[in-house]
Amino acid sequence: MTEPGLADRLQPEVLAGLAAVSRxxxxxxxxxxxxxxxxAALEExxxxxxxxxxxxxxxxxxxxPLLRRYVGDDAVPELSFDEEAWQLVxxxxxxxxxxxxWLVANPFTPPAGNWVILPLASGGAVIAxxxxxxAIDPLSGTVLSLLCTQLSAGITxxxxxxxxxxxxxxxxxQTLAAEVHDGLAQYLAVARRELALPEPDQQRLREAVExxxxxxxxxxxxxxxxxxxxxxxxxxxxxxxxxxxxxxSGHGDSGPELVTLASRVVSEALxxxxxxxxxxxxxxxxxxxxxxxxxxxxxxxxxxxxATAVGVEDGHLGLTVMRERARGYGGDCEITSAxxxxxxxxxxxxx
Numbered sequence: 126m127t128e129p130g131l132a133d134r135l136q137p138e139v140l141a142g143l144a145a146v147s148r149x150x151x152x153x154x155x156x157x158x159x160x161x162x163x164x165a166a167l168e169e170x171x172x173x174x175x176x177x178x179x180x181x182x183x184x185x186x187x188x189x190p191l192l193r194r195y196v197g198d199d200a201v202p203e204l205s206f207d208e209e210a211w212q213l214v215x216x217x218x219x220x221x222x223x224x225x226x227w228l229v230a231n232p233f234t235p236p237a238g239n240w241v242i243l244p245l246a247s248g249g250a251v252i253a254x255x256x257x258x259x260a261i262d263p264l265s266g267t268v269l270s271l272l273c274t275q276l277s278a279g280i281t282x283x284x285x286x287x288x289x290x291x292x293x294x295x296x297x298x299q300t301l302a303a304e305v306h307d308g309l310a311q312y313l314a315v316a317r318r319e320l321a322l323p324e325p326d327q328q329r330l331r332e333a334v335e336x337x338x339x340x341x342x343x344x345x346x347x348x349x350x351x352x353x354x355x356x357x358x359x360x361x362x363x364x365x366x367x368x369x370x371x372x373x374s375g376h377g378d379s380g381p382e383l384v385t386l387a388s389r390v391v392s393e394a395l396x397x398x399x400x401x402x403x404x405x406x407x408x409x410x411x412x413x414x415x416x417x418x419x420x421x422x423x424x425x426x427x428x429x430x431x432a433t434a435v436g437v438e439d440g441h442l443g444l445t446v447m448r449e450r451a452r453g454y455g456g457d458c459e460i461t462s463a464x465x466x467x468x469x470x471x472x473x474x475x476x
Contacts, residue, residue, distance in 0.1 A: 162279060167197060167251065170272050176253040178233060183249040183280070192229075192249060200232040200252070218243050218269050220259050243269060246277040312337035332400075339396060359388035360409055360420070367395040369404045369424065377413025383454070383474055387411070387420050390447050390458060394422040394470040402426020402468055415476065417456075422470045428462045447472070 163181055171179040180197030182204060192204040206229040219228075219242040231237060237254030241261075244250050251273065261269065315333040319325040356378050364371035379387070391409060398404040404426035411420040447470070451458040456474035 163276070164197075166276055166279060170251065170276070171253065174253070174269070175255060175257075177255050178237070179251060179253040180232060181249065181251055181276075182232075194232075199234065201230070201234075204229050204232055204252075218261055218273075220261055222258070243273050245273055245280070249280070251276065335400065339400070356384050356387060356411060356413065356418075359384050360391050360411060363388055363392040363395055364407075364409065366392070367407060368399050369395070369407045371395070371407045371409060373409045373411075375409075375411035375413075375420075377411070377418070379413050379418050379476070383418055386450060386454065386474070387418065387472060389450065390470065390472045391420060391422055393447055394424075394468075398422075398424040398426050398468065402428065404467070413476075417473055417475050419471070419473045421472075423467065424469075425467045428464050428466045428468050430464055431460060431462055 167179050167181050170176070178197070178199055180194055180200040182192035182194055185193055192206065194200055194202045194204075221231075221240050221242065222238060229242070231240065232252055233240065233254055239257065239259050240252065240254040241259050242250055242252050312333045316330055316337070319330040319333070357373070357375070360373050360375075364373055378384075395407060398407055402424050404424035407422060407424045409420070409422050411418075413419075447458040447460075451472055451474065454474045456472065459471045460468065461471070462468040
């Protein structure tokens with residue numbers, strides 16, 4: 126006679142509880158928006174516990190003793206509660222068979238005869254109803270606690286991810302605005318200055334206009350296309366826009382934000398190699414380790430003397446922008462060049 130396995134020795138209720146915890150965990154793992162993740166987790170909780178209706182309420186953003194409906198239907202959109210009473214009962218499931226107006230109003234229409242409040246560590250609550258009387262024994266209490274802890278952690282994680290994404294998007298938006306606005310202002314100032322002269326420098330005027338056109342075109346292309354899937358893809362996409370023969374080698378990958386940064390720096394270096402260096406061949410090498418991301422762009426162009434190179438006051442913002450973007454991430458962008466010896470741009474960012 127074979128010895129029973131673990132699944133045979135465990136009670137069916139225990140297995141069902143573990144399965145519910147597993148399904149809610151899977152529902153909360155993802156990069157989707159918080160309402161989608163929370164809604165999937167709430168549905169798993171409802172199905173696993175045999176609940177009729179389930180609604181997720183989160184605290185009011187202004188800190189008022191108010192819960193706002195976040196996910197779920199057939200319930201009132203807002204619930205006010207007695208703050209002192211809520212503090213006394215928060216931390217454990219509360220089974221109710223009455224209106225419980227001393228704590229919070231029954232949110233369902235018609236009012237539920239059997240309902241439960243599941244407080245969340247994140248400050249909100251899941252409020253659910255069932256057709257049959259709700260009984261919480263030690264096993265179901267443990268499962269409920271695990272489910273509520275998971276949901277709280279999932280909500281907190283999703284909110285933090287959303288805040289980080291908003292911060293990154295705002296920083297990128299401000300950077301793009303500065304590049305376009307300030308860059309165009311500088312380039313157009315050079316053009317206006319030349320046009321005001323009795324004998325404008327045609328080469329400088331042409332460079333200012335071409336630089337303004339190149340800046341706008343590059344930024345519009347950036348806004349109209351999504352972030353490449355990998356660092357290699359981003360570098361190769363920039364390389365395809367170059368007139369020179371570009372050779373790419375390297376290994377490793379990074380997150381979307383640094384991929385975007387590297388793409389901008391490579392694009393600017395290649396544009397300078399085309400427009401000013403008149404390069405024929407460009408070598409791009411990149412490495413990503415546990416400690417840093419490094420990208421080097423070397424061309425065989427005319428080169429220049431960095432000590433006498435034109436800068437912002439002359440409308441040439443490329444090198445300045447590259448340095449500022451890299452330093453904003455704690456790294457740097459170093460430019461090495463000499464007349465007749467080509468140019469090397471080296472970006473490095475700590476990880």
